[in-house]
Amino acid sequence: MRKLIMMFLLLIPGIAAFSQAGDKETVKQVLNNYKKAIEKLDTAGVVTLFVKDSKVFEQAKDEGTIGHYLEHHLGPELREFKSFTFSDYKVDVTIVGEYAFSTETYIYTIILAKDGKEIKSQGVATSVLKKTKEGWKIVQTHSSFRKAK
Secondary structure, three states: OHHHHHHHHHHHHHHHHHHHHHHHHHHHHHHHHHHHHHHOOOOOOHHHHEEEEEEEEEOOEEEEOHHHHHHHHHHHHHOOEEEEEEEEEEEEEEEEOOEEEEEEEEEEEEEEOOOOOEEEEEEEEEEEEEEEOOEEEEEEEEEEEEEOO
16 A cells, blocks of 8 residues: 555645646747737737736737737738748747746748738747636736847
8 A cells, every 4th residue: 555655645746747748839829829820910800818807018018908909909910911930930838827928039020911011020928827716817918029130
């Protein structure tokens, strides 16, 4: 019996690590789905990636919930673009209990619809996600950028 208990106690950290690795991949998929929507210039369904009372911050400005951000900022912006692509994308995720903390770094290239002008910027985004009954959801996100070198 003692050996069985010891084996069980030794297995718990391995099971937790396996579960956490799966959670990290799921969090990365949520972030990737948001990125893919932006690249498609289509925000349909993006709201489902966020909790209802989410917070979006961009360039030190509080943009409100994801719904407000999509309606008043990102949605109208995307209509002005011919394309929006990400490159050199890297993401790091740390899981702590029911929360995930992520840092994404990337280069994004925008081609304007009206004149074909290219805008290339280096960006970073940090996000907090929470594990809910519906899965991992973004609670808040903050992004900033500067002209790419």
